[in-house]
Amino acid sequence: YAGMVSAYAKNDATTFNNKLRKYQDYLKNNGFTIELSKTGKEFAFNNFDPFYKCEILYVLAFLMACGGWLTLAKWPNQTAYYLIALAAVIHTCGLIFRMWLEGRPPVTNLYSAAVFVGWGAVILGLILERIYRDGIGNVVASSVGFVTLLVAGGLSLSGDTMEMLQAVLDTNFWLATHVVIITIGYSATFVAGFLAIVYVVRDFVANKMPFDKTNRSSLTKMIYGIVCFATLFSFVGTVLGGIWADQSWGRFWGWDPKENGALMIVIWNAAILHARWGGIIRERGLVAMAIFGNAVTAWSFFGTNMLGIGLHSYGFMDKAFAWLMVFVCMQIVMLTGGLMIGTLGQAGKPSVQKTGQSALGLPPLAQLAIEALVIVASFAVTIFYLLKALGIWL
Structure with missing residues (x-):
């Protein structure tokens, strides 16, 4: 050699x-x-590059789905659905072929995790589109599928995507249970967040696209249902991870950064559900919290690996922090925009308050700024003191 x-x-x-x-x-x-x-087959697989072909199909499907919204015609959405279905077949075959080449479950490193998250999101999007037939599932499936494969493509530049596993990961049982289940939880949380972004965008262009009460209610039900699904899988996956940690390291929970990241997703999704059940938030609050779920999941997925500490050293990475922050900021902008549109939309409606004022007697924009500041500041302070208490603040 x-x-x-x-x-x-x-x-x-x-x-x-x-x-x-x-x-x-x-x-x-x-x-x-x-x-x-297998070497010749791996060479042919790399030359065929199935995931790049999926990216192209997802982009075409996204454009067709958006065209369906703009023209109100049915055929663009139907075409988008079949394009996504074709891409999903190629995506699935690519995953299965990688599993055969490695002799492992589908998720073994960050690259394969990104590919699998995209696959899970696409399947959920196709199911939503099959049920509701309104183009929203197409948009979410194609956009999340493309973005995750784009991220995977960036991760592939760092080296071999089918590298040898470290000793702690050399167990097909836990790779097939804990890793797969919690990654499905990641997929579902991202799908809920992107559905919420679709809500905000549709609300913003409501004068050009129909977005009536029925559409809002339907989209809200999608978000709520996916959050329930994400909570279940992220919780079960986290518990299974604790059992694996007990077998590997002799303790169920050690407040490792990666463990904390998984717990953050569970807590955030649970907070969304409890706030909804308790009447603390309504439709727009659900949308705002689901959007920020994207930031929480991205941090748990990639951000914890950038800390460079903890027992999960096999996932460490020292780049892409700037892109992660850009993504988080985009989610905050979308969240704030959604709240602003809702506040301004309510400002002109008759109510018991004085025109142009909120229940607190403040102008709508002032109350919006205070609400956004409280949400972001509360989350930032909570994370800061959590990391500081655990001794991992850099």
């Missing part, structure tokens, strides 16, 4: 091929015949 590396560095093709044949003979004689038989 060292001879192959040296020959490659010197651009000596003859020596490289000779060393390669010797290395292949060595592997055959030491029981790696099955692995060697």
Whole structure:
């Protein structure tokens, strides 16, 4: 192997091929015949690049779905649905082929996690579209599918996407249970957040696209249902992770940054449901909290890996922090925009309050600014003191 590396560095093709044949003979004689038989198929798989083809199909489907909203015609949405279904088939085949090549469950590293999150979101979007047939499922499935595969493509630039697993991960049972289940929870939380973004965008352009009370109610039900689904899977996945940690490290819970990230998702989704059940938030509050769920999940998924501390060292990364912050800021902007549209929309309606004033006697924009500041500041202070108390504040 060292001879192959040296020959490659010197651009000596003859020596490289000779060393390669010797290395292949060595592997055959030491029981790696099955692995060697997969090399040609892996080469063909990489040349076909199924996930890049999925990205193209997702973009086309997104454009068709948006066109369906603008023209109010049915055929663009139907075309988008079939494009997404085709992409989902290719996406699924790509995942299955990777599983066969590795001999592992679908999620083994950050790259495969991003691919799987996108796949889960696409499947959920197709199910929503099949039920409601209003184009919203198409938009969410295509947008989340494209974005996650774009992220996966960026992660692939850092090296081998089918690398050898570290010893702590060398268990197909826990990779197939804890990792898959909690990743489905990530997918569902992102889907709920993107559905909420669709709500805000549709509300913003309501004068150009129909977005009546029925549409709002339907979209709110989608968000609520997906949040329930996300809460279940993120909770079960976190508990299974604790059991795995007990077997691997001798303790169920150690307040590791990655464990805290998983707990944040569970708590945030549970907070959404309890706030909804308790009447603390209504339709627009549900939308705002679901949007911020995107930021919570992105931090738990990628941000905790950037801290560079804890037992989950196999997932550490030292770049993309700026992009993570851009994504978080975008969610805050969308959240604030959603609240602002709602406040301004209510300002002109007759009520017992004085025109142009809220229940607190403040102008709508002033109350909106206070509400947004309280939400963001409360979350930031909570996270700061949590990290500080756990001794992981950088």
